[in-house]
Amino acid sequence: QEQLVESGGDVVQPGRSLRVSCAASGFSFGAYAMHWVRQAPGKGLEWVAYISFDGRNTFVPDSMVGRFSVSRDNSKDTVYLQMTNLRHEDTAFYFCARDASGASFWYFDLWGRGTLVTVSS
Amino acid sequence: DIVMTQSPVSLSVSPGERVTLSCKTSQSASGRIAWYQQKAGQAPRLLIYAASSRATGVPARFSGSGSGTDFSLTISSLQSEDFAVYYCQHHERWPLTFGGGTRVEVK
Numbered sequence: 249q250e251q252l253v254e255s256g257g258d259v260v261q262p263g264r265s266l267r268v269s270c271a272a273s274g275f276s277f278g279a280y281a282m283h284w285v286r287q288a289p290g291k292g293l294e295w296v297a298y299i300s301f302d303g304r305n306t307f308v309p310d311s312m313v314g315r316f317s318v319s320r321d322n323s324k325d326t327v328y329l330q331m332t333n334l335r336h337e338d339t340a341f342y343f344c345a346r347d348a349s350g351a352s353f354w355y356f357d358l359w360g361r362g363t364l365v366t367v368s369s
Numbered sequence: 370d371i372v373m374t375q376s377p378v379s380l381s382v383s384p385g386e387r388v389t390l391s392c393k394t395s396q397s398a399s400g401r402i403a404w405y406q407q408k409a410g411q412a413p414r415l416l417i418y419a420a421s422s423r424a425t426g427v428p429a430r431f432s433g434s435g436s437g438t439d440f441s442l443t444i445s446s447l448q449s450e451d452f453a454v455y456y457c458q459h460h461e462r463w464p465l466t467f468g469g470g471t472r473v474e475v476k
Contacts, residue, residue, distance in 0.1 A: 280448040354460035355403040359412035
């Protein structure tokens with residue numbers, strides 16, 4: 249069964265850092281690009297990060313450059329999102345999502361259930 | 370950035386009715402539009418990609434259409450399990466962006 253399971257969400261103070269993880273199972277993780285998408289409570293979806301199947305290429309929105317970074321360890325079937333200098337507006341559920349292809353189609357055919365990051369003093 | 374505008378924000382529908390949801394893009398996305406369904410407390414589920422291709426396992430009552438900057442998702446006969454929020458997303462270039470969503474509620 250193909251599955252993505254996020255972990256690491258927590259309550260953190262503004263300005264602090266946090267790394268969330270996503271463990272994959274049931275498919276050839278190293279063959280797929282991966283993404284992070286977030287959703288503030290009661291709000292819509294916002295794409296946060298992309299990493300290619302081999303980790304060589306990454307993208308984040310301009311608004312998050314310098315604060316958010318993405319990495320992966322294909323030996324552990326895990327993708328990570330490192331968040332620094334967190335702000336109140338970063339409070340959200342963070343979903344990892346599989347790209348529909350290793351060639352990077354940029355839409356998402358498998359999602360995790362999300363992990364909640366709360367930024368609060 | 371490509372701005373995605375969905376309408377209506379919400380609608381109330383009776384089971385069995387036909388529903389059409391709209392998604393307009395601020396510039397051409399070359400038909401690279403995906404649609405997702407999200408139920409309360411769950412992750413989104415891919416329904417449609419490339420404007421009109423159904424994802425694996427998606428019932429035939431879901432169809433996508435459109436071109437240029439105007440796209441739509443149609444549910445031919447709404448079932449009880451279809452009450453949810455629907456999002457469109459372009460997959461044309463960075464940054465990837467989503468519409469604000471349309472909530473389909475029971476009338």
